[in-house]
Amino acid sequence: MAEHSPASARTTVRRGAPRAVYERDRIRDVLDAGIVAHVGVQTDDGPIVLPMAYGVRGSGGDAELLLHGALANALLRAGRGLDVCATVTIVDGLVVARSPFHNSMNHRSVVVRGIASAVEGDAERLDALRIINDHVAAIWDTARPPSASELRRTLVLSVPLAEASSKVRDGDPVDDDSDLDGPHWAGVVPLVASWGEPMAASDLRAGASLPDAVAGLAGTDAHRR
Amino acid sequence: MAEHSPASARTTVRRGAPRAVYERDRIRDVLDAGIVAHVGVQTDDGPIVLPMAYGVRGSGGDAELLLHGALANALLRAGRGLDVCATVTIVDGLVVARSPFHNSMNHRSVVVRGIASAVEGDAERLDALRIINDHVAAIWDTARPPSASELRRTLVLSVPLAEASSKVRDGDPVDDDSDLDGPHWAGVVPLVASWGEPMAASDLRAGASLPDAVAGLAGTDAHRR
Numbered sequence: 001m002a003e004h005s006p007a008s009a010r011t012t013v014r015r016g017a018p019r020a021v022y023e024r025d026r027i028r029d030v031l032d033a034g035i036v037a038h039v040g041v042q043t044d045d046g047p048i049v050l051p052m053a054y055g056v057r058g059s060g061g062d063a064e065l066l067l068h069g070a071l072a073n074a075l076l077r078a079g080r081g082l083d084v085c086a087t088v089t090i091v092d093g094l095v096v097a098r099s100p101f102h103n104s105m106n107h108r109s110v111v112v113r114g115i116a117s118a119v120e121g122d123a124e125r126l127d128a129l130r131i132i133n134d135h136v137a138a139i140w141d142t143a144r145p146p147s148a149s150e151l152r153r154t155l156v157l158s159v160p161l162a163e164a165s166s167k168v169r170d171g172d173p174v175d176d177d178s179d180l181d182g183p184h185w186a187g188v189v190p191l192v193a194s195w196g197e198p199m200a201a202s203d204l205r206a207g208a209s210l211p212d213a214v215a216g217l218a219g220t221d222a223h224r225r
Numbered sequence: 226m227a228e229h230s231p232a233s234a235r236t237t238v239r240r241g242a243p244r245a246v247y248e249r250d251r252i253r254d255v256l257d258a259g260i261v262a263h264v265g266v267q268t269d270d271g272p273i274v275l276p277m278a279y280g281v282r283g284s285g286g287d288a289e290l291l292l293h294g295a296l297a298n299a300l301l302r303a304g305r306g307l308d309v310c311a312t313v314t315i316v317d318g319l320v321v322a323r324s325p326f327h328n329s330m331n332h333r334s335v336v337v338r339g340i341a342s343a344v345e346g347d348a349e350r351l352d353a354l355r356i357i358n359d360h361v362a363a364i365w366d367t368a369r370p371p372s373a374s375e376l377r378r379t380l381v382l383s384v385p386l387a388e389a390s391s392k393v394r395d396g397d398p399v400d401d402d403s404d405l406d407g408p409h410w411a412g413v414v415p416l417v418a419s420w421g422e423p424m425a426a427s428d429l430r431a432g433a434s435l436p437d438a439v440a441g442l443a444g445t446d447a448h449r450r
Contacts, residue, residue, distance in 0.1 A: 040265030196415035
């Protein structure tokens with residue numbers, strides 16, 4: 001993954017460069033705090049972007065973004081390589097400026113570009129699925145292990161985190177000096193996503209106990225600020 | 226926008242078809258409840274997906290998705306038409322199944338595909354910017370109106386809502402019958418995004434009063450369930 005400079009010209013954040021950060025830890029923090037990735041691929045009839053569950057495996061130069069979801073199949077259908085862009089965005093607040101020109105949203109985002117490849121081998125795929133399923137909460141170990149047939153039917157994609165960039169926008173609006181003495185309000189309205197109380201399935205049998213990892217989500221900030 | 230059938234073959238939701246809905250109202254409801262769109266475009270060096278602020282203008286067959294953000298420029302640089310995919314996703318909960326194979330997320334999403342064009346003309350662009358700025362809350366009228374130069378420097382894209390599809394996943398996990406009597410827990414952990422109390426900018430002058438539209442956000446569900 002990129003160290004203190006862009007990993008490649010194409011992952012350089014061209015706008016808002018002062019806010020752009022390339023440090024490995026920051027990129028990992030945003031990926032850890034996100035819930036879904038929006039994955040884009042070019043198909044025969046134009047680009048398509050779909051939300052996918054994800055996880056991160058490994059660290060440093062070997063780190064990879066693991067993707068699971070409907071798009072995996074669309075990707076393989078596209079048939080012109082698996083060049084993807086996976087973007088994770090967390091909106092932290094609405095930035096209300098004195099001039100609409102400076103309105104914005106506080107956010108954390110990571111853009112990963114690279115060639116997606118299918119994770120091969122039962123053991124590799126099992127490990128990848130565990131990481132994806134445990135991304136939000138560690139629910140893998142308390143579930144019924146996947147069957148061989150479930151594993152066969154599950155497609156997991158891996159994208160190297162070699163080309164990743166992160167952008168963070170935080171704090172107050174930045175208005176023009178000429179507007180500071182004007183009558184217009186300026187500030188930020190924070191946005192917080194919180195997990196609620198777990199709701200048991202209507203067909204849950206008596207005796208099936210709530211896993212600690214699920215119970216522990218209740219009331220927590222879903223984006224780990 | 227699509228009525229009761231897919232607007233085009235390529236916007237047919239190929240997986241999870243039972244959950245796919247094409248009704249115009251449902252698509253509009255999801256777009257109204259979302260905050261950012263993830264917009265994908267094919268560039269000379271592969272697909273790129275970036276978050277953008279958006280709004281919806283018009284209704285029926287004339288409805289259009291209005292986009293504003295960094296990608297607008299990237300789009301125009303791409304130079305191979307402005308074929309885009311704009312996807313809005315709201316995650317409503319974590320679906321914990323007995324088998325990880327059936328783990329999922331409750332969500333509402335809309336996928337819009339089409340040719341993006343720049344909104345031309347000051348009056349048209351002013352109207353488009355008002356709609357985008359007012360998407361989360363009606364903050365346009367209480368701000369300083371944009372100057373001619375701000376307006377000139379602002380690029381707004383319009384994508385017709387003719388090719389849009391919506392997908393909603395809600396409710397309990399759907400496990401295999403053979404798992405229902407097992408010992409594993411199943412249920413949903415709701416995710417709720419709420420606006421917090423507005424925080425005035427540190428450089429806010431005395432006498433600048435908090436607009437009602439901003440004050441009204443505090444404590445509300447950001448995704449309008």
